Amino acid sequence: MKYFEDVAVGDIMRFGRYEVTKEEIVEYARQFDPQPFHLDEEAAKASMFGGLIASGWHTGAMFIRMVVEHMTPVHATSGAMGFDDLKWLKPVRSGDVLTVESEVREKVEGRRPDRGTVKIESRVINQHGEVVMSLVSLVIYLRR
């Protein structure tokens, strides 16, 4: 288990594999982001994206799934306060395979003696090596 004391600025972690399907793009969009370019292949073709793309918030949800599967079991975290500087850089499409690369940017001691905040920059990368989304998460780590 990695506690606040165990993470160091510059640490890099690579993890996760998420296959994006058309069915899931549409299902997410119906519930949370019902815009034509997330819902309807024909309408999406006519849009500036040239085809169906995942909601950016859906990419965020797929990202957190990979984090919870691969990082949470081995890092003593207690959720996150939020994030900064989220960028949706490239469309995510059906058939894409996503993975995550995370890098520790900064450790903030804070006032609480039992925990600290770690700023982690994460990049979600597709099968062509293109970064599709990046963000800096403010993750709460417990101390040893």
Added chain:
Amino acid sequence: MKYWEDFKVGERIVLGAHAISEAEILAFARKYDPQPFHTDPEAARRSIFGGLIASGWHTCALMMRLSVEANRREDAAATGSPGLDSCRWLKPVRPGDTLTGRSEVLETWPSRSKPIGFVRRRVDLVNQHGEPVVTIVGLTMYRRRPVGPAVRA
């Protein structure tokens, strides 16, 4: 149709409301954020949260839903988002909470290369006690008002 030109700094919008159920919290979390305090009411009771809470990414998804509905009411020519400056989860969201929201335009500027413009706005969701649960500052792109010959009869 509401185009980029029609958004003014300081403009405020009240978003609709959404009552969140335990079933919804569990369904989202089991698919995307399977941590015990989001997926297991018993384990959540023993956690620092004292009960089941929604994934922060679920709260953001609901904010998106309310924002899309507001865009639709205004017939706004929204065309996606390049990202957010910040997002803070301020209070846990629990089953039975009713979330509503408000947004305020902070800044607008046109794209130099495309017939679109950007709007930076702050969006807050609050619960039924008036407590903010999430606050974001994010960007939205809107199409520019078409120029050229008038097509009106």
